[in-house]
Amino acid sequence: MEKIEPSGDVDRPPAPNNEARLSSTSSGRSASLSSSDNDEISSQAEVETTVPGHELDVELGELRGAGELEKIGTRESARSKIYRIISTASGRSKGGLRQEPIPVSDLDAGIVGWDSQDDPAYPINFPAWKKWVLLGLVSLVTLTTPFASSILSPAISSVSEEFHNTSETVGAMTVSIYLVGYVIGPLFMAPLSEIYGRRLVLASANIFFCIWQIGCALAPNMASLIIFRLLCGIGGAGCLTLGGGVIADLFRTDQRGFAMGFWTLGPLFGPVIGPLIGGFVVETIGWRWDFWIVLILGGVIVVTLEIFNRETNHRILIQRKVVRLRKELGREDLRSCYDTGEAPSKLEILIHGLVRPLKLLALSPLVFFLSLYVAFVYGVLYLLFTTIPTLFESVYGFSVGLTGLVYLALGLGNFLGWLVITLWSDKSVVRLAQSNGGKFQPEMRLAISIFFGFFLPVTFFWYGWCAYYKVHWIASILSLIPFGFGIMGIFLPIMTYLVDCYPVFAASAIAANTVLRSLVGAFLPLAGPSMYETLGLGWGNSLLGFICVAMIPLPVIFYRFGGQLRASQKFKL
Missing domain, CATH: 1.20.1250.20 (MFS general substrate transporter like domains)
Structure with a gap:
């Protein structure tokens, strides 16, 4: 799968980005993280929330290439134009929809994330x-x-x-x-x-x-x-x-x-x-x-x-899922897909958050x-x-x-x-x-x-x-x-x-x-x-x-x- 580059220089959370993982998720099996993805996760700064960014950038680029933007009626409102773009993109097959993937679970690697790209809990x-x-x-x-x-x-x-x-x-x-x-x-x-x-x-x-x-x-x-x-x-x-x-x-x-x-x-x-x-x-x-x-x-x-x-809060929701799965599966090695690997204390998180603004x-x-x-x-x-x-x-x-x-x-x-x-x-x-x-x-x-x-x-x-x-x-x-x-x-x-x-x-x-x-x-x-x-x-x-x-x-x-x-x-x- 082709990697989509963001249009702006925006900090992003660790997220899986290879086709094999997405394929395994859609088939219902646990996805696996590559070593490079693990490195990416460990190097990320602590985050407050996670969103896929700039889908408008991606979809506008695709539709423009297909000549579809020129077909948008001038009588439509600005909001209906945007939703028409999004609706057109959403109507394509999953294989053709280019979106930045979200981090999914890989229990074999001890990582807890979302169940799939369409996880209703996200x-x-x-x-x-x-x-x-x-x-x-x-x-x-x-x-x-x-x-x-x-x-x-x-x-x-x-x-x-x-x-x-x-x-x-x-x-x-x-x-x-x-x-x-x-x-x-x-x-x-x-x-x-x-x-x-x-x-x-x-x-x-x-x-x-x-x-x-x-x-x-x-x-x-x-x-x-x-x-x-x-x-x-x-x-x-x-x-x-x-x-x-x-x-x-x-x-x-x-x-x-x-x-x-x-x-x-x-x-x-x-x-x-x-x-x-x-x-x-x-x-x-x-x-x-x-x-x-x-x-x-x-x-x-x-x-x-x-x-x-x-x-x-995405991070809190996954952390709660980690706590639940640790109890259910008896696995203390499980960690959140948003963890940096450093496990800062609550005081450190508070101080860091005070300084950030x-x-x-x-x-x-x-x-x-x-x-x-x-x-x-x-x-x-x-x-x-x-x-x-x-x-x-x-x-x-x-x-x-x-x-x-x-x-x-x-x-x-x-x-x-x-x-x-x-x-x-x-x-x-x-x-x-x-x-x-x-x-x-x-x-x-x-x-x-x-x-x-x-x-x-x-x-x-x-x-x-x-x-x-x-x-x-x-x-x-x-x-x-x-x-x-x-x-x-x-x-x-x-x-x-x-x-x-x-x-x-x-x-x-x-x-x-x-x-x-x-x-x-x-x-x-x-x-x-x-x-x-x-x-x-x-x-x-x-x-x-x-x-x-x-x-x-x-x-x-x-x-x-x-x-x-x-x-x-x-x-x-």
């Missing part, structure tokens, strides 16, 4: 309905915890009044400190999911998140509220850390863009919905009920996860600069959350509840951006793959984000000067729509790009992004009051707009040179 082979149920559960949590991050925004003045706080910075910290938890949590949860599995870590994080909602609701002073909010953020980071890994576990490269689009609705819509509901809560039943509402919602999710969620940020320019772009955009989003109540209540005379409705403009922009991404992102990828000789490259994900980058600065110039000159409130509200639209087109393609670049280390790549994003999101809003006091709303927001303009070239640079940077990376993850 998460990528799950039925579509099961994949979307599992992703839906993670997405539900991912909506809830960002929702909790911003629900307190309209209540800052009420909280400060009750606790006799006169500092705007301390008041803003009750909201932004939550994001510091997003910095701490991912560093531990990514490696813990490698030791104990994604299901257990996600459930435990959500329980931790719920417990500290009680502390927030009963907080006796400002200091305790800030500490409890920090702890809530640590628990809330679980879904943001593990979501990308779950997607890499369940979906192939050609399916991953739409799945990421579904999952990232939470981090973008959650912070927008939070103030909308929080405004009416604080106005009617008091700010403490913000936390009781989140606790009720989180409790329902805890029960739902316990009933319906399943483990998806930081290593990606420090040594990978594409991870650092693209994460910095997302971090800045995320930071100014939370800066807007802290300034909107002040502007619309003091300048335009809105009530607290009515101010919450202002955030609908951001939500509308988010929805429009998500709609465009859904309809055009995959279409763009297919077109670029055709022009690249039928080969998919992760950088193709960034093409559409170049367009969206121009919308971000529009909001700050529009919003800032409308506020400065006290233009009619409708103008200030409408000015938020371009930002909501633009952030969707920045956030989603970049997150998908990172998963495509590091599919084996998807959780660490997302953790690296989350750490930097949350760090900036936590502290940038704290600089807002002094910045606006010095520069005013007009020039203060214009400064943010100029920074957004300066960052527009980043996706262009990595779209052009990202492949070369990935190829030149020498560090080991």
Whole structure:
């Protein structure tokens, strides 16, 4: 069987790659690993999850050679084009289907893997309905915890009044400190999911998140509220850390863009919905009920996860199979096909996992600069959350509840951006793959984000000067729509790009992004009051707009040179 080379320089798990092994697997006999394959297994770095990469590259190349891409109707949607390609390929005989094989069992050699290439226990082979149920559960949590991050925004003045706080910075910290938890949590949860599995870590994080909602609701002073909010953020980071890994576990490269689009609705819509509901809560039943509402919602999710969620981490699933077969067969020599042969301790795995996201940020320019772009955009989003109540209540005379409705403009922009991404992102990828000789490259994900980058600065110039000159409130509200639209087109393609670049280390790549994003999101809003006091709303927001303009070239640079940077990376993850 011809060996398929990946289109990008991506770390991969040990996998069998000779025709004899595939043939023996399909006939129901135990497959045997060659000595070269054993060497390959022993030399691989420890992995978080395993996915066959770049099937879109392979299939586009085959179909293009056969002239089939030219037959795709122009009236079809981008997604139907991709599925037509995949369906056409899937309809061929197994002998003609060129896919990267997965590691299978060879009990004679003491190696435990998947039963066959079509093993139903392999998460990528799950039925579509099961994949979307599992992703839906993670997405539900991912909506809830960002929702909790911003629900307190309209209540800052009420909280400060009750606790006799006169500092705007301390008041803003009750909201932004939550994001510091997003910095701490991912560093531990990514490696813990490698030791104990994604299901257990996600459930435990959500329980931790719920417990500290009680502390927030009963907080006796400002200091305790800030500490409890920090702890809530640590628990809330679980879904943001593990979501990308779950997607890499369940979906192939050609399916991953739409799945990421579904999952990232939470981090973008959650912070927008939070103030909308929080405004009416604080106005009617008091700010403490913000936390009781989140606790009720989180409790329902805890029960739902316990009933319906399943483990998806490939490595954990095979390790459990090893334990079971050792007992059943009485063979202590059996080992996982993903083992490196070193058998590191749990502490070593934890330390290595803690370092990996930081290593990606420090040594990978594409991870650092693209994460910095997302971090800045995320930071100014939370800066807007802290300034909107002040502007619309003091300048335009809105009530607290009515101010919450202002955030609908951001939500509308988010929805429009998500709609465009859904309809055009995959279409763009297919077109670029055709022009690249039928080969998919992760950088193709960034093409559409170049367009969206121009919308971000529009909001700050529009919003800032409308506020400065006290233009009619409708103008200030409408000015938020371009930002909501633009952030969707920045956030989603970049997150998908990172998963495509590091599919084996998807959780660490997302953790690296989350750490930097949350760090900036936590502290940038704290600089807002002094910045606006010095520069005013007009020039203060214009400064943010100029920074957004300066960052527009980043996706262009990595779209052009990202492949070369990935190829030149020498560090080991």
